[in-house]
Amino acid sequence: MMENATLNYNEPLLDEILTAQIHDVFASETQKPAKSVLDFIFGYAAAYESVENGLFGRVEFSKN
């Protein structure tokens, strides 16, 4: 019932040409995140994993 209700709406109409043009506008801006940005994320994930596994807790620092 709810699903039917959500499907009964009138989508604003766009002609095909304008749709394609708008699509091209967004497609033309395709960029990739820099490696440094991804490195930060993967580094964070790795650090989170280490903390979760208690690796930092088992580190013993030398007094000398």
Place this chain on the structure above:
Amino acid sequence: MSEIRKSDIELIESYRKGCLSDFELLVSRYQEQIYNYVFSLVRDRQLTDDIFQDTFVKIIRVIKAGIYKDEGKFIQFAMRIAHNLVIDHFRKESRIPVVESSSEDYNYVDNAPITDPSVEQGMIVDQIHSDLRKMVDMLPVEQREVLRMRIYDDLSFKEIADITNVSINTALGRMRYALINLRKMAECNNVCLTY
């Protein structure tokens, strides 16, 4: 021998159990879509980097806390987080972004239409794209967001409503206003949007 492609939920579950390489696979699967979604809203590379990083930091925390619920597509979950971070940013800034269109990043060769128009037609198409990009950039961020999600990301209005945390009618209304505004801008500036 071809490797069977793991589903998003399999990657998430595997990462939750400690497999970092599956997390990297998940990121690589969606990094461009999320990054470009954020960039299309904030229009600033440095800010996009920050929000993109924060999005994945939140994703990591949710997955690792075991509270990720597979209620649909992972990408919707990720875009909802990114959307909220973008909104938080604009709230902090207390401003509607005024965006200048940059043509420097536009690579026409890589993004040329599939058809092979004549040189003259190619120039017309290029001009239309340039005009349209400026007009899209001038739309309020909420309208630009719906326009992108519907036309470029090919999301349904229900999915858009879920991600942006509004009703379907609000999402539809934003789309209508986006189209009305685009047509008004085209009319006011004598911009022709057809070849």
